[in-house]
Amino acid sequence: MTGLAPSRVEMQSRLEQALATRTPVAVATVVRGGQVGAKLLILPGETLGGLGDAPLDLAVQTDAPDLLARERSETRPYHVAGHPEPVEVFIETFPPPPxxxxxxxxxxxxxxxxxxxxxxxxxxxxxxxxxxxxxxxxxxxxxxxxxxxxxxxxxxxxxxxxxxxxxxxxxxxxxxxxxxxxxxxxxxxxxxxxxxxxxxxxxxxxxxxxxxxxxxxxxxxxxxxxxxxxxxxxxxxxxxxxxxxxxxxxxxxxxxxxxxxxxxxxxxxxxx
Amino acid sequence: MKDILPEVDAWRTAGSRVAIATVVKVEGSAPRPVGATMAVSSAGDLAGSVSGGCVETAVFEEAQEVLRTGQPKLIRYGITDEMAWDVGLACGGTIEVFVEPVTE
The missing domain is CATH 3.40.50.720 (NAD(P)-binding Rossmann-like Domain)
Structure with missing residues (x-):
């Protein structure tokens, strides 16, 4: 995890690019506990941004393909070191349209x-x-x-x-x-x-x-x-x-x- | 979220700040599913929806506050004794709406 964090503009433009090219993509956002508002963009074989905890990023990245395959978006709780309550992450999927x-x-x-x-x-x-x-x-x-x-x-x-x-x-x-x-x-x-x-x-x-x-x-x-x-x-x-x-x-x-x-x-x- | 992108782009081009509200959780019966979004601009524009009309006005006000403070916010709406005749959901469900500013 070196280098500057990508800007929201960069994440937004990569998301719009993925939607335009019919690439399956997911956006994860921390909505409760943890770093509320932090975002991770999940592309095939690549991520941008972060949710404030590397193991959390990895866990969410692992869960996204199944949600994409089922054309579902949902909020899931994750246990994160240092947080007594689960951190809730909204994973919004954008499966390619029919x-x-x-x-x-x-x-x-x-x-x-x-x-x-x-x-x-x-x-x-x-x-x-x-x-x-x-x-x-x-x-x-x-x-x-x-x-x-x-x-x-x-x-x-x-x-x-x-x-x-x-x-x-x-x-x-x-x-x-x-x-x-x-x-x-x-x-x-x-x-x-x-x-x-x-x-x-x-x-x-x-x-x-x-x-x-x-x-x-x-x-x-x-x-x-x-x-x-x-x-x-x-x-x-x-x-x-x-x-x-x-x-x-x-x-x-x-x-x-x-x-x-x-x-x-x-x-x-x-x-x- | 895809459906409101044209409005979000247009409002931002016009110089407005924009907040996006997204249904992130649904319990029981609710008029719009998880992933439904509504966009609100600092100029008072509104596009999309997060319910069938029951909580849009309340979300609009919350979005204006989010635009003032810059802090995202998770709001829970449902039928409670004090809310039943106020901003409760007519259909008896509970929804959680995440409101965040569109930032650079």
Missing amino acids: TLLIFGAVHVAQPLSRFAKALGFDVIVSDARAKLATVERFPDADRVIQGWPDETLAEVEILPNTYVAILSHDPKFDEPALIGTLGTPAAYIGAIGSRNTNEDRRRRLAEAGMSPEQIARMRAPIGLDIGAATPEEMAISILGEIIALRRGRDGGSLTAATGRIRGAREEAVAAR
Whole structure:
């Protein structure tokens, strides 16, 4: 521990840089006991600042990755030499945001892109049709890719926090998008279409060699059953289904539900 | 915290001092989760929230004091006999809010 302590400005700029580059990062702050207000910025393989006690820094640095993986922030007590009461440290995590990958730059995709941005998703819109896949139509999207699904999938890495919405209503776009994503670790794959369309679609996916398990991953017709009729309502229905899936919920009405209102189902169980 | 960064940057650029309040602990049922933040400027601006509206006014006043003293502060809000009709949480939970100045 030599050299000058980094300034708050430096810590803030490193935090903002990590957020911009989608680097997992955590900020620990002493909130009770000890050196209240002291901060430690925890980056992969590196820390900045300090909480006023080197073993405390190390203990907090050790705890941060698990909280990041669970997308949780919390205040934890630590025993620190010279302090009779535990020192409480708030560990705030900034896991990289989820990505919503939309195939089909159609009307529904416009409110979907806008609402998903407001929910904190990185949004990518893909369509081979140059008239539809434009930045003007999708000013909120992080990326608009004019290309076929296989071209898009060659450019975009599908991660466990990637959510896929397939909206083009046209088998020549929808099916390559489904075939290209059902075998990936994507968290969610939803496809628009009527019940009849989806029966045909499931049969054709099987003929194309997709396994029953892969086909069963597809959420189709896409969205929650809220009677959505307009593009905006359909976007809400799709995002409702995605939020419910992220939290392990069914998406019913809270009036009929029991237990905790917010958060993941396992937290609800643990809290009882 | 990410959601209030644009406001914090704008207020600081305009020459205001800024305090940030963060929900650091929740017990029982509370309207906003751990990590919810609210920013307050010395010019009287307010962005974000730490509850559903129940304690924002009280936190605003605490933040002004933190800006005057420069000392961060941990405040606990919950339903107590004397607070039930004052700045208590309508939903019956307890929250702890850490208020700190944004410093150089």
